[in-house]
Amino acid sequence: MKLWGGRFETGPSAVFERFSGSLHFDRRLIDADIRGSQAFARALESVGILTAAERAQIVEAFEQIRSEASREPAFFEGASDEDVHTLVIRKLKERAGPVADKIHTGRSRNEQVSLDVRLWLREECDRARGLAAALMGALLDLADRYPSAVIPGYTHLRRAQAVLWPHYLLAYFEMFARDWERLGEARRRANVLPLGSGALAGSGFPFDREAIARDLGFEAITANSMDVSADRDFALDFLYAASVSMIHLSRLAEDWILYSSEEFGWMELGDGVTSGSSLMPQKKNPDSLELIRGKSGRVLGSLHSLLVTMKGLPLTYNRDMQEDKEPLFDAADQLCASLEMARTVVDSVTLHPSKPLAAVEESWVIATDLAEALARSGTPFHQAHQIAGRLVLESIRAGKKPSDWTSGALQAFAPEFRSEHALLLNPLEGMKSRSVPGATGPEPVANALAAARRRLQSMLQ
Numbered sequence: 238m239k240l241w242g243g244r245f246e247t248g249p250s251a252v253f254e255r256f257s258g259s260l261h262f263d264r265r266l267i268d269a270d271i272r273g274s275q276a277f278a279r280a281l282e283s284v285g286i287l288t289a290a291e292r293a294q295i296v297e298a299f300e301q302i303r304s305e306a307s308r309e310p311a312f313f314e315g316a317s318d319e320d321v322h323t324l325v326i327r328k329l330k331e332r333a334g335p336v337a338d339k340i341h342t343g344r345s346r347n348e349q350v351s352l353d354v355r356l357w358l359r360e361e362c363d364r365a366r367g368l369a370a371a372l373m374g375a376l377l378d379l380a381d382r383y384p385s386a387v388i389p390g391y392t393h394l395r396r397a398q399a400v401l402w403p404h405y406l407l408a409y410f411e412m413f414a415r416d417w418e419r420l421g422e423a424r425r426r427a428n429v430l431p432l433g434s435g436a437l438a439g440s441g442f443p444f445d446r447e448a449i450a451r452d453l454g455f456e457a458i459t460a461n462s463m464d465v466s467a468d469r470d471f472a473l474d475f476l477y478a479a480s481v482s483m484i485h486l487s488r489l490a491e492d493w494i495l496y497s498s499e500e501f502g503w504m505e506l507g508d509g510v511t512s513g514s515s516l517m518p519q520k521k522n523p524d525s526l527e528l529i530r531g532k533s534g535r536v537l538g539s540l541h542s543l544l545v546t547m548k549g550l551p552l553t554y555n556r557d558m559q560e561d562k563e564p565l566f567d568a569a570d571q572l573c574a575s576l577e578m579a580r581t582v583v584d585s586v587t588l589h590p591s592k593p594l595a596a597v598e599e600s601w602v603i604a605t606d607l608a609e610a611l612a613r614s615g616t617p618f619h620q621a622h623q624i625a626g627r628l629v630l631e632s633i634r635a636g637k638k639p640s641d642w643t644s645g646a647l648q649a650f651a652p653e654f655r656s657e658h659a660l661l662l663n664p665l666e667g668m669k670s671r672s673v674p675g676a677t678g679p680e681p682v683a684n685a686l687a688a689a690r691r692r693l694q695s696m697l698q
């Protein structure tokens with residue numbers, strides 16, 4: 238069946254039909270398509286195109302198709318319809334007979350496809366946000382399991398300053414919390430009713446668009462019919478939010494691939510999230526994390542794919558835009574799968590706190606603490622920095638760790654040092670001076686953890 242054909246003398250070639258058909262992927266929109274069409278049938282009744290009895294018959298037939306589609310594995314078998322919208326109308330005709338011919342009154346597939354994608358995307362945003370919140374909860378649980386573990390924080394992948402393990406995990410909590418917000422923003426932008434826009438010029442029937450919006454749970458109605466046919470930026474917003482979240486996941490994956498390596502030895506990933514080698518019996522590979530990192534490239538590609546598809550299209554609808562769906566579907570699937578995988582990895586982690594602590598103690602991550610202490614006691618910071626730098630150089634030459642120094646030796650090295658500065662040779666002491674909100678001191682970290690729990694609670698409501 239076709240939704241067009243009157244002005245054609247011959248049908249489409251088999252090659253073109255194969256090339257342009259989208260049913261094999263947009264069938265995923267069938268539930269949204271039917272829900273939208275049921276609301277549209279009610280709208281058609283309100284403008285007098287359908288009688289109450291016809292509307293009831295159509296809505297009921299749609300309902301049967303909807304449940305058949307969800308239950309019946311063979312539902313799509315053999316279907317050669319151009320797209321999901323066409324298939325749904327054909328099924329309606331088969332079930333409801335001639336009354337089905339009225340369902341497309343004043344409606345275009347251009348607005349219908351926008352409607353379907355918006356309905357579908359709202360739910361995907363909710364799904365991804367739920368999984369992001371679960372991951373955030375797992376990060377907080379992991380922080381609680383090792384509340385006082387200390388690791389070297391890195392810049393340039395060189396040991397920089399000591400931080401609490403929970404402080405490190407809270408950095409990711411913040412990133413995923415912003416992802417959660419961004420996905421909420423993407424949902425808000427998708428949650429606007431396009432129906433009533435017609436093909437591009439607006440419907441010729443006096444629909445109460447606000448009423449249709451309420452019927453389908455939309456927050457608002459779109460303001461311009463041409464914009465509806467031309468625009469896919471709500472999909473781009475989701476793809477951007479998904480891409481940023483995948484970047485965060487990928488960086489977490491990269492960190493932990495390193496931290497769980499023999500070279501670092503900080504943590505053990507659970508057997509359940511690692512794989513062996515077919516040849517090397519000793520191997521325990523972090524494939525789950527590598528796949529998260531790998532899939533992030535794929536999602537970023539989806540964002541680029543749609544950006545490039547949209548660039549330079551003349552207003553309004555162009556068939557190019559059918560290419561929006563595969564990247565969008567794939568990005569949503571990869572994002573959700575990766576969030577779920579990451580959460581499972583987080584739950585599986587065993588930290589060996591003595592390893593990162595040794596890395597802290599045998600390096601000079603306390604150099605900044607010393608320089609700042611000197612500055613607090615009156616030495617201008619530039620000089621303080623020089624003194625601490627010379628101390629590090631001297632220690633490296635002599636093969637000394639911070640713990641090899643004593644108060645007396647420090648004062649002999651530079652008269653600016655005071656006896657109490659020797660306390661800072663212990664990295665745990667320096668962390669205590671970092672007490673501003675957002676810092677790694679024990680107090681701000683305890684506050685941040687408690688605040689994160691409260692924020693997570695409110696996200697789950």
Ligand code: ARG
Pocket residue numbers: 259263320346347350554556558559560
């Ligand atoms: N399958 C099409 C798409 O995904 C639906 C809209 C078709 N509209 C049209 N004018 N051919 O974009």
